Amino acid sequence: MKLYNTLSRNTEEFTSIIPQKAGIYVCGPTVYGAPHLGHVRGPIVFDVLRRYLIQQGYQVRFVRNITDVGHLVGDADEGEDKLQKQARLEQLEPMEVAQTYTDMYNSVMDRLNVIRPSIEPKASGHIIEQIEMIQTILNQGMAYEVDGSVYFDVEAYRNASNNYGELSGRVVEDLVAGAGNQSRDLEGQTEKRNPTDFALWKKSSPEHIMQWSSPWGKGYPGWHIECSAMSAKYLGEFFDIHGGGMDLLFPHHECEIAQSKAAHKHTPAKYWVHHNMITINGQKMAKSLNNGIKVEELFTGNHELLTRGFGAATLRFFVLQAHYRGTLDFSEEALLASDKGLARLVAAEQLIEGLKVSEVSTVDFSDIIDSIEYALNDDLNTPIVIAQLFEAARRVNLVNDGKETIDSNSKDLVSSLFRDYFRGVLGIPSNQDSSDNGTLDSVLKLLIELRSEAKLSKNYALSDQIRNKLKESGIELMDSKEGTSWKKA
RNA sequence: GGUCGGAUGGCCGAGAGGCUAGGCACGGGUCUGCAAAACCCUCUACACCGGUUCGAAUCCGGUUCCGACCUCCA
Numbered sequence: 186m187k188l189y190n191t192l193s194r195n196t197e198e199f200t201s202i203i204p205q206k207a208g209i210y211v212c213g214p215t216v217y218g219a220p221h222l223g224h225v226r227g228p229i230v231f232d233v234l235r236r237y238l239i240q241q242g243y244q245v246r247f248v249r250n251i252t253d254v255g256h257l258v259g260d261a262d263e264g265e266d267k268l269q270k271q272a273r274l275e276q277l278e279p280m281e282v283a284q285t286y287t288d289m290y291n292s293v294m295d296r297l298n299v300i301r302p303s304i305e306p307k308a309s310g311h312i313i314e315q316i317e318m319i320q321t322i323l324n325q326g327m328a329y330e331v332d333g334s335v336y337f338d339v340e341a342y343r344n345a346s347n348n349y350g351e352l353s354g355r356v357v358e359d360l361v362a363g364a365g366n367q368s369r370d371l372e373g374q375t376e377k378r379n380p381t382d383f384a385l386w387k388k389s390s391p392e393h394i395m396q397w398s399s400p401w402g403k404g405y406p407g408w409h410i411e412c413s414a415m416s417a418k419y420l421g422e423f424f425d426i427h428g429g430g431m432d433l434l435f436p437h438h439e440c441e442i443a444q445s446k447a448a449h450k451h452t453p454a455k456y457w458v459h460h461n462m463i464t465i466n467g468q469k470m471a472k473s474l475n476n477g478i479k480v481e482e483l484f485t486g487n488h489e490l491l492t493r494g495f496g497a498a499t500l501r502f503f504v505l506q507a508h509y510r511g512t513l514d515f516s517e518e519a520l521l522a523s524d525k526g527l528a529r530l531v532a533a534e535q536l537i538e539g540l541k542v543s544e545v546s547t548v549d550f551s552d553i554i555d556s557i558e559y560a561l562n563d564d565l566n567t568p569i570v571i572a573q574l575f576e577a578a579r580r581v582n583l584v585n586d587g588k589e590t591i592d593s594n595s596k597d598l599v600s601s602l603f604r605d606y607f608r609g610v611l612g613i614p615s616n617q618d619s620s621d622n623g624t625l626d627s628v629l630k631l632l633i634e635l636r637s638e639a640k641l642s643k644n645y646a647l648s649d650q651i652r653n654k655l656k657e658s659g660i661e662l663m664d665s666k667e668g669t670s671w672k673k674a
Numbered sequence: 675g676g677u678c679g680g681a682u683g684g685c686c687g688a689g690a691g692g693c694u695a696g697g698c699a700c701g702g703g704u705c706u707g708c709a710a711a712a713c714c715c716u717c718u719a720c721a722c723c724g725g726u727u728c729g730a731a732u733c734c735g736g737u738u739c740c741g742a743c744c745u746c747c748a
Contacts, residue, residue: 212748252748267747308748339745353743359676360744383745408746429748431679436745461679467740473747506697507687512680512741519686522698529697532712560688568688572696582713586704645707652709663711670711 186241186562188426189510191434191457192352196564201425202455207243208424209235210416210454212433213305215252216286217271220293221477222500222515223463223470229501229612230460230509230565231428232299236610237561248419249302250412251290253283253309254395254405266405269394279395280309293480296497298614304419308411312397315406315414318448319385319399327447331376333388333402339381342443349381352442352457353435357381383440385410409440416453417445427454431461432469460509465490467514478515491517498614499524505567505611526575527613533578534603536585543590548580550598557606567611574607629660633669636662 188199201207211231214224228249238245253268272279294301308315319335322328327341339349339357349357360381384407389396396403416424422445429438438457445453462469470477478488486494503523507513553573560569577599583589591599607613632651639647652662655671663670 215748250748354678355744356677377745381745387746408748412748431742433748435677435743437748440745462742464741469742471747503686511687514686516685518684518698522686524698526697529712566688568696572688575696579714586713588714640707643707649708656710661710664706664709665712666705672711 186237187564188456188458189564190455191459192452194354197456199425199456201243202423205243207238207245207426208420209245209247209426209428210412210420210424211247211249211302211427212412212429212437213249213251213302214286214290215267216283216290217267218286218472219479219481220286220290221470221472221479222483223472223477224290225293225297225480225500226463226504226509226513227428227430227460228294228299229297229504231458232612233505233567233610234426234428234458234565235300236612237565240605240610246303246420247300248304248306248416250415251283251287251305251307252411253280253287253307254312254411266393266395272394283307283309296484296614297501298497298612300612306415306419308406308415309395311411311415311418312399312406314418315410316386316399318410318414318417318444319406321448322385322444325447328385329378330401333404334376334384335386335401335407336377336382337385337407337440337443337447338378339383339443340379342447347443347446349443350439353439355435355439383407383409383436385444409437410444412437413441413444413448413453416441417449422449422453423451424454426456426458428458428460431459432471434459461512463504463515464512465515470515495520495524499527501611502527502571502613506571508564508566508568510564530574530578530607533581534607536581537596537600537603540581540584540591540596542593542596544592545590546592546595547589548584548591548595550577550580550595550602553577554598554602557602561610570606570611574603577602629655629671633662633671637669 186199187196189195190197209231211227214220231247231249235245235247266279268279268282272282275282277285291301319328322337323330323335327338327345328335329338330336343349343357349355350360386399386401386404386407388402388404393405396405416427427438427441442452445451464470465476465478468474468476478490480500482488483491483500484494484497486492499520503520504513506523506526553576556573557570560566560573563569580589581599584591632655636648636651639645639651655662659673661672663672
């Protein structure tokens with residue numbers, strides 16, 4: 186398959202380092218808040234990549250970290266640990282905060298049908314590995330210690346004929362020039378030899394709750410080192426795919442490359458894959474911008490921009506209707522369109538089994554499967570995959586309406602098409618919230634039966650009353666030749 | 675200010691020199707006691723101004739607007 190590699194700025198044929206095995210590292214969440222919509226795109230995109238590679242016969246080790254050690258908050262909260270800040274607000278232990286939001290994150294991922302990582306390492310559990318890596322970089326002469334903190338020496342790194350900026354396309358001189366302009370005044374700037382240097386280890390003040398002993402005193406690891414240390418530990422010093430959001434391209438991933446090259450003598454990953462952001466009114470959705478919609482709010486509909494809740498399947502489908510490298514603009518209207526479209530696919534999928542088999546088939550599905558394979562191979566073009574699924578659904582409906590015929594081969598083919606791609610690679614889960622539908626279903630069966638009797642005796646006043654009252658309660662009845670079914674409106 | 679990316683029909687979104695995705699909404703139909711649902715059909719858009727070409731939404735130049743990143747929003 187072809188994948189866009191940020192490192193080369195080109196779409197490249199994917200070939201794994203070890204045949205039939207693929208190692209993927211994806212930057213995971215910082216667990217200091219409830220997951221919002223912006224957190225959801227990456228996991229879904231890389232889940233599809235993972236599923237597709239598995240379908241292609243790869244054995245995939247998928248690592249996604251949990252960042253549960255502190256990182257400084259910017260601006261007004263300068264110098265304060267993000268997790269620590271949240272902990273004080275909630276009167277909790279920092280690790281309690283981290284646990285709470287880790288659980289919340291994973292439960293959202295489960296609902297979105299994102300396969301759990303093969304390994305989900307926590308930064309706090311890998312302090313030793315991070316310290317070791319920092320030590321190696323120091324030994325290489327590409328870092329220096331100042332008053333209990335350790336900084337990466339970008340100049341020394343470049344002098345060893347490395348290109349700092351190879352991933353992001355940044356030019357160090359421009360960075361320095363630009364820094365004086367718009368950049369924030371950050372703590373530690375005075376300790377650095379050069380403004381482009383970044384922290385590998387930060388000395389903590391006594392108030393910091395999250396701190397660890399190190400050769401340089403009490404402190405905590407820098408922003409970028411955890412991913413370098415943990416990816417190397419679990420995937421090796423050179424692995425196949427490193428994924429993350431475009432917002433992490435610089436500085437995070439650039440720094441990861443620098444750290445790994447300094448410590449391990451070569452670049453950490455063969456392919457760098459970046460997904461774009463979810464926007465709202467054209468602006469990136471981010472906690473810091475305070476324009477995020479929490480995933481839970483989307484599920485319940487409890488948000489000012491929403492008039493109703495949406496299922497996890499709809500959210501996943503919505504995300505995959507756009508190509509991962511483009512921005513995706515969120516609105517309820519767009520989500521509603523996905524919701525209805527998805528319902529059509531599901532309805533067609535359910536028709537397949539009962540399709541009447543004929544001797545000859547006037548419909549074929551092999552062209553659709555070819556198109557889907559081609560699209561997936563072409564840098565994971567999920568919108569095309571979905572468009573092709575709609576075409577398949579259209580043909581299924583035509584057969585169902587008796588306007589086309591299908592033989593058993595084609596029927597098997599379309600059945601496997603939905604199973605392998607719709608449910609398999611795209612990983613669309615069932616949207617049903619399986620809460621109390623059992624009881625509800627039996628009650629409604631009774632009402633539907635009574636209404637049918639009323640209809641038979643032409644008591645339309647009663648039958649309409651049942652239908653209308655149910656609608657007021659949020660239950661919609663749908664008549665068809667086969668009988669009446671219901672759904673939550 | 676610097677770097678990079680983007681502007682596609684009412685909305686969301688593919689595509690990327692001729693064959694002009696897809697979904698939703700709208701409209702027309704089938705079905706139905708009525709309605710809804712469902713299904714079928716339909717809807718010809720590529721910011722602006724020049725240029726290249728037999729032919730441009732797609733290439734080139736310029737303009738306007740928008741976004742991301744610019745060293746601690748993983």
